[in-house]
Amino acid sequence: MTKAILQLNDIKKSFPGVKALDGASLNVYPGRVMALMGENGAGKSTLMKVLTGIYQMDSGSIIYQEQSTQFNCPRDSQLGGISIIHQELNLIPELSIAENIFLGREPTSLLGRVCWKQMYHEADKLLAKLGVEHSSKTLLGTLSLGEQQMVEIAKALSFESKVIVMDEPTDALTEKETTALFQVINELRQQGCGVVYISHRLKEIFDVCDDITVLRDGKFIGQCSVNDTDEDSLIEMMVGRKLEDQYPRIDVSHSGDCLEVNDLHGECVYGASFSLRRGEILGVSGLMGSGRTELMKLICGALRKDKGTVRLNNKSIEPSSAQDGLTEGIAYISEDRKGEGLILGLSVKENMSLSSLHTFSKKLQIDHSKERSSVDDFINLFNIKTPNREQVIGHLSGGNQQKVAIAKGLMTNPKVLILDEPTRGVDVGAKKEIYQLINKFKADGMSILLVSSEMPEVLGMSDRIIVMHEGQVNGIFDAKTVDQETLLACGVGKKVNEELA
Secondary structure: OOOOOEEEEEEEEEEOOEEEEEEEEEEEOOOOEEEEEOOOOOOHHHHHHHHOOOOOOOEEEEEEOOEEOOOOOHHHHHHOOEEEEOOOOOOOOOOEHHHHHOOOOOOEOOOOOEOHHHHHHHHHHHHHHOOOOOOOOOEHHHOOHHHHHHHHHHHHHOOOOOEEEEEOOOOOOOHHHHHHHHHHHHHHHHOOOEEEEEOOOHHHHHHHOOEEEEEEOOEEEEEEEHHHOOHHHHHHHHHOOOOOOOOOOOOOOOOOEEEEEEEEEEOOEEEEEEEEEOOOEEEEEEOOOOOHHHHHHHHHOOOOOOEEEEEEOOEEEOOOOHHHHHHHOEEEEOOOHHHHHOOOOOEHHHHHHHHHHHHHEEOOEEOHHHHHHHHHHHHHHHOOOOOOOOOEHHHOOHHHHHHHHHHHHHOOOOOEEEEEOOOOOOOHHHHHHHHHHHHHHHHOOOEEEEEOOOHHHHHHHOOEEEEEEOOEEEEEEEOOOOOHHHHHHHHOOOOOOOOOO
């Protein structure tokens, strides 16, 4: 193997009450893709923030291009040839795509004026490379989450970096966008760039990476070639134990319909109909843009419906806001935890109890003792890795933030729980914990709508599955008998014979 272009050796970093890194190491090689793996809270993102100057390490060393280096801020690392594509987007919706890509380093004339034509031209070239079918003059806020992620990637590519870090880059991407990204990664490999690829999607690691480094609890566990390991061995390195039965579905006797949706019309939804039984997990599958999220938001009141009916426990409901939905007993956990699920500047406690403060109110005052006790119960139940309930949630890992978002919905004690991409950005160990919790509430009689882009997850956890296509329910299947090929065929618009009556 060629000499490493970047070496992070025995990095240590502590925060008040937390030892985030305790001897973490990483080698990045030119022309190779290094996967950085580990459970949520293992220290992956912290290590990358140390590398790029967001955090300063307590001890250890960084060797970049055979020189001892320490960057003071992200701009220094970018100018030095190291770019990072963060898991959470760092873009400005009110600016155009080109303005976001070149913000702070716009091409200028000798008189200091922005060369708009040149900037748009360079940005359009980057977008074309990534297969983004938008003009760089387009306002960023009009793009989907996946398209905005591609702009973030274009921004990193614009620096022509020698090392590019990609933190969960495909989380919000469609299959087409993911394919385009993998083509770009192959080009970067051919150009001799070193790529650090952070993802919880094991299939992607084996598809696109050359080498793997594993962290656990902030410590370096090992480095190996992709060709010398398999999924089971990798999971064991990550969690420190064998992980049996990845999708622990349980069977619960159903007792009639809890939710009935009939001929629902609204934004991107055209006549959707289905029912959800008590104590059932109903999977919701379909391609990106099929109307899955919009349907869920229409049901809970986050979007206004044009026509159709929603009945909960044989009672017609007309929620006109997400708060109305909560009042009726429908809790929606958004796929976008940063934009719609959490307030990153508030504490774990404040985020978790925000939607259920009325249950802690007594004579117009909040019973803080009862609130703290309930929050602590959910922290223990979900195994949320946080120093305490008062920790600012923005300081937690993405997976632990996701657990808080789910707990926030469950704290309202809903009759129907809508989980939209509940394990996005969550490691395999935490996924298993979330699945077990879903099963616990299912066994207690809660009805659950599970929206997921991961077909194995939908198949593994659901009792039945509805498939969306162009805003309509194109099929309803028994999860025990249907296969991925049938779901995919239904998702692209085909009618298949296995549909349930």
